[in-house]
Amino acid sequence: MGQRMIGMFDSGVGGLTVMKEILAQLPDVQIIYFGDTARVPYGNRSREELIHFGEEIISFLIHQGAEAIVVACNTSSANAVPVLKEYYNLPLIGTIEPGARAAVQATATGNIGLIATEATVRSKAYSSAVRRVLTKGILPKKTELREAWQKGGHSIELVKAQACPLFVPLVEAGLSHSPEARGIARTYLAPIQEAQVDALILGCTHYPFLAPVIREILGEEITLVDPAQAMVEELKEVLEQLGHNQEKGQEMNKTSNHHRFFVSGDPVLFEQVGNTLLPGQIHSVKQVSWHQ
Structure with a gap:
């Protein structure tokens, strides 16, 4: 099938629990992960805020090369994904x-x-x-x-x-x-x-x-x-379809199997907490600011 590039986001480190399940079952995918740690928690945010955050992050992940997006956040999945699915012409997999x-x-x-x-x-x-x-x-x-x-x-x-x-x-x-x-x-x-x-x-x-x-x-x-386990089953179906579509088009660019991590808040804290779940797999975390 070739290597696929998947974008994932959550309000913070929580989505790494989904990433762990994906890597256990789909070790060949490359993941671009975004933790919105400057704005965590999402649980007290309005629906309008959650849609706005989702737009910013999904657009960023697409710019980074993501072919499908795993919304590894229940709050966003419940409140924003139904709207965001209408904005983007690529698969969005939520949790609900x-x-x-x-x-x-x-x-x-x-x-x-x-x-x-x-x-x-x-x-x-x-x-x-x-x-x-x-x-x-x-x-x-x-x-x-x-x-x-x-x-x-x-x-x-x-x-x-x-x-x-x-x-x-x-x-x-x-x-x-x-x-x-x-x-x-x-x-x-x-x-x-x-x-x-x-x-x-x-x-x-x-x-x-x-x-x-x-x-x-x-x-x-x-x-x-x-x-997370049921989400991976859905992701497998999406990747199969992406692979089928790829066969009809040009050969995709080869990428390294190096996952990339971005946060809006403190990259050091994210790396420390994240590595308790995925030991040694999280490094070179980059901070992204939406405002100049």
Whole structure:
């Protein structure tokens, strides 16, 4: 297929959890990553701001040579991607529908939970996506629940969405495993426990950094759903189509397998925190300023 160049962006280091999954399954792609660390967190931003940020970053990534964009940010995916898809003539892969699809397939009771930023919870994008994937015929793997739902005898829905505004700042500061993180997580996760969910969507790409703490509090019986895996499946389909189109055109330029990293804030902090997830893979981070 030849090497493809993929653009990715997030409000900060969170999107690296998606990048890790992409590299595990698609080691030959070259990734241009943008972390908007000067404007993190996105969770308290307006829809208009998120669309504006997305325009700036996607245009930058296209200028860098990106052939497809992975929006590795749930807040942007929920609020901005539906609009941004109309602006750009290249594939944009968001987190919402892949995450909803994975949660529906994972639940055994029909009770799905969500932890996310305030903006993602407010958008109700995941609730809508759960209903949408069910109407597309994507159903739970558990036979009893699937059959009960098809007969109209059991609901499958997002029963509790919990905003966790302090999670992103904790991760960005490198405090994912701190006592503060554990205390804050216990408070946020109490309503999730009360709702008796059995599949919990990690509705922010920063949250897998906190997965050990979340797992410690909730126990093994709750499935943590990371949309990243389902996103990679969608990316594979996009790359296949890009490869098919390439065969009809000219041979693409060969590039090195060196990933590039850009941030709008502190490159040193990004490198330090990012390398806790992708050891030794993040270096030469460049800072980009939108304003002269």
